[in-house]
Amino acid sequence: MPELPEVEVTRLGIAPAITGLRLQRVRLGKPLRWPLGCAPELLHGRVITGVRRRGKYLLLDLDQGAVLVLHLGMSGSVRxxxxxxxxxxxxxxxxxxxDRLLRLHDPRRFGALIYADSSDAPHVHKLLVKLGVEPLSEQFSPQTLKTGFQGRSVSVKQALLAGDVVVGVGNIYASEALFLAGIHPKTAAGRIGPARLAKLHAAVVQVLAQAVEKGGSSLRDFVAADGSHGHFQLSAQVYGRAGQPCRVCHAPIKHIVQGQRSTYYCAQCQH
DNA sequence: AGGTTGACCTGTCAGC
DNA sequence: TGCTGACAGGTCAACC
Known part of the structure; x- marks a missing residue:
C-alpha cells in the first residue's frame, strides 16, 4: 500500500516513539517475504539509535552499526x-x-524485517544496492532523469516505477506525476527531451512532497503510526478515475495496463 | 544489459 | 447468500 510519502510519514511517526529505546524482545508471526536473517534473541537488549528511510525501506539503526531493514510491501502498516x-x-x-511496542500489520505479507550487520556496509543490505536517487533530496535533478533514462526503450511509466533511477515513485504517484508533466505514459523513457524531463522532475517532486505534507492521506487505507486513518481525499487527478472527466480538459480519463500494473492518463493533456 | 514475465499472499469487490 | 474471478499501493528472480 505504501509509496514513499506513506513510508516517510510512518518514519516521522515512529522515530520519536522508539529512538533511544532498548528492545526487550521480538515477536514474529507468520513468515514474511524474507526471513529476519538472525536469531531474534540476538536483538534482545539492543538499542534503537535512529530511524532513517531509503526509498520505501525504513532503516532502524541499532547500536554496534547493525540495522533492521523494514519494508511495508503492498499492504503493510506500522503502529x-x-x-x-x-x-x-x-x-x-x-x-x-x-512500555510499548512497534507492530507491523501486513495481511499480504509482501513486507519484511531483515537484520543487517555492518558486513554489508555501506549499502546496509544488498536489497538497497541498486536503488536510484532520493527524489526529495538535492541529489535529484533533471539531469538524474536524463542520465538514467538515456537509451532506454521502456515506457517512462515503467522506468519511473523501476526505482533504479529515482526511488519512491509508486504506481499511483507515477500516473499522477506524468499527468502533471503532460507526458504520455507510453513514451519511451529515452526519447523524452530535456525540457520535458525538467517538467517531469518538477512533477515528481511536487507530487511526492505534497503527499508527505498531507500525511500520506492519499492512500485509501493508510494507517499512520498513531493509528489515525488519514482522510482519503479524492485528490487524484487521474489515478483510479477511468472514464471520469479530466479535471483540466474534461476528456474521459483512460486506463491501460503496463507491465501488469494499471496506468491512468488523459489522452488530451498528455503527449 | 535491458526488457518482460511470473511469483509471492490475502482481502475486497463486482458479477452471476 | 455464495461462488468465482479480477484486482490491489511492491519488487525480486528468472527468463529472453
Whole structure:
C-alpha cells in the first residue's frame, strides 16, 4: 500500500516513539517475504539509535552499526501500541520495548524485517544496492532523469516505477506525476527531451512532497503510526478515475495496463 | 544489459 | 447468500 510519502510519514511517526529505546524482545508471526536473517534473541537488549528511510525501506539503526531493514510491501502498516496490546492474525512483527511496542500489520505479507550487520556496509543490505536517487533530496535533478533514462526503450511509466533511477515513485504517484508533466505514459523513457524531463522532475517532486505534507492521506487505507486513518481525499487527478472527466480538459480519463500494473492518463493533456 | 514475465499472499469487490 | 474471478499501493528472480 505504501509509496514513499506513506513510508516517510510512518518514519516521522515512529522515530520519536522508539529512538533511544532498548528492545526487550521480538515477536514474529507468520513468515514474511524474507526471513529476519538472525536469531531474534540476538536483538534482545539492543538499542534503537535512529530511524532513517531509503526509498520505501525504513532503516532502524541499532547500536554496534547493525540495522533492521523494514519494508511495508503492498499492504503493510506500522503502529506504536501499548506493550500489552494482543496481536491479531495479520500482525507479523512486534518489536517490544519496556512500555510499548512497534507492530507491523501486513495481511499480504509482501513486507519484511531483515537484520543487517555492518558486513554489508555501506549499502546496509544488498536489497538497497541498486536503488536510484532520493527524489526529495538535492541529489535529484533533471539531469538524474536524463542520465538514467538515456537509451532506454521502456515506457517512462515503467522506468519511473523501476526505482533504479529515482526511488519512491509508486504506481499511483507515477500516473499522477506524468499527468502533471503532460507526458504520455507510453513514451519511451529515452526519447523524452530535456525540457520535458525538467517538467517531469518538477512533477515528481511536487507530487511526492505534497503527499508527505498531507500525511500520506492519499492512500485509501493508510494507517499512520498513531493509528489515525488519514482522510482519503479524492485528490487524484487521474489515478483510479477511468472514464471520469479530466479535471483540466474534461476528456474521459483512460486506463491501460503496463507491465501488469494499471496506468491512468488523459489522452488530451498528455503527449 | 535491458526488457518482460511470473511469483509471492490475502482481502475486497463486482458479477452471476 | 455464495461462488468465482479480477484486482490491489511492491519488487525480486528468472527468463529472453
Amino acid at each position: 506504536i501500541l501499548d506493550k500489552d496490546n494482543p496481536p491479531g492474525p495479520h500482525d507479523h512483527v512486534d518489536l517490544v520495548f519496556a
